[in-house]
Amino acid sequence: MTKDNKTTIGVFFGSRSPEHDVSIITACSVIKGLREIGFSVVPIYITKDGRFFLGAATDDPSNETLARVDYFEDGLEKKLSKLNQYDLALTESQGRLRFVTETLFTSKTIDVDLAFPCFHGPHGEDGALHGLFQLADIPFVGPDQQASSVAMDKALTKLIYRQFGIATTDFLYFTRREWGSYEEAILADLENFSFPLFVKPARAGSSIGITRVADKDELAFAITVALNYDSKVVVEEGVEDVADLTVALVGDEIPEPTEIQESRFESDFFSYDDKYITDGGAQLGGAEKKIIIPAELEPELRDQIKEEACAIFTQFGLSGIARVDFLLDRATGEVFANEINTMPGTLYKHLFEASGVPFADLLRQLIRAARRRHSRLDETAYTFDSDILSHASDSKLAKFDINNELDKESPSNLDF
Secondary structure, eight states: OOOEEEEEEEEEEEOSSTTHHHHHHHHHHHHHHHHHTTEEEEEEEEOTTSOEEEOOOBOOTTOOTTTSGGGGTSSHHHHHHTSOOOEEOGGGOSSSEEEEEEOSSOEEEEEESEEEEOOOSTTTTTTTTHHHHHHHTOOBSSOOHHHHHHHHOHHHHHHHHHHTTOOOOOEEEEEHHHHHHHHHHHHHHHTTSOSSEEEEETTOOTTTTOEEESSGGGHHHHHHHHHTTOSEEEEEEOOSSEEEEEEEEEESSSOEEEEEEEEOOSSSSOOHHHHHTGGGOGGGTOOGGGEESSOOOOHHHHHHHHHHHHHHHHHTTOOEEEEEEEEEETTTOOEEEEEEESSOGGGGHHHHHHTTOOHHHHHHHHHHHHHHHHHGGGGSOOOOOOOGGGGGGGSTTTTOOHHHHHHHTSGGGOOO
16 A cells, blocks of 8 residues: 555545435545545534534554545544534635644644545536635645536536537426516427427436336426425436436546446436445446446447547536436437536446446545646746736726625615
């Protein structure tokens, strides 16, 4: 085992997301894996109500604090109450993230040199903390804030597919406000679609909030369910005789694809239970009968899907790891790009391992990709020397009276 004594990796996980528990499973696997290959790792857990807790910064794989799934099962609040409360020292977080705790007699700091976010869903996977990592100027695993946010949004993803000429199923998207104001018009538009339809929260994952709709009578309820998990909804046409295919990718600007996985399911779609619970969960390495690796495809079609997955990774500006899903219409042979996941549950290590990439090697590749991407930042100028401030006193800006402008736009002067 080669130790990396110079780097402390912060594994961030949990957060205010419906996929909070899946994030814990992913993070615990990553923490153990990184420690086993010699990295000092500090678990950084965010509770469902947004509180931050830190475990020990250590390369000891046997350390259990915030690092084992069973730690989170019973009596979690009591365990958390025994941990020191750390604050992020913003003024000391440049080229690192410095966390500080003060006790009656002493203070202690933990410095994070590289971030490994293991979030799933909103308030994490959507880039919510990636901007902090960028401001602190530290390497981090995964895409930047902008790419994370775009890829998380199923509506934006499908719009970009169309821009690049990538086949995707027909869809309609709308917000909670639009549904409240134009419900009848939206339902009328959807009558032009072919059933079955899939109703999805635009920015959620793990199949949470998704409903397969067989006819128009089920639509309104399915939309209400989806809007419970997001303020934007995507409704898309399904594929009747479908093969659900997945490619995972790892790398920086030029990714390497895995073998293609086919997911088979008995329900209407690959559900949360299929992924994580039934028969041990397909994405946890169980339920082997539900997944086929490699998928049974003709070589030409297999190569086409892998090439398209790599192109999507590049066009969306992704980095680190991603999972791209495709729908194959068995009747016509058409392939439709579906969803992108920038932090797949459990890092999809079962698919990487089946493709000849051990979990330890996958983690090393992700750390290298984070460092490579960070090193390229020096190629871009982020500051600009200007004398504008010295002339500001003579400018129109100096004569601008904010109070006067606010008076002009007071409610009594506004036409609603």
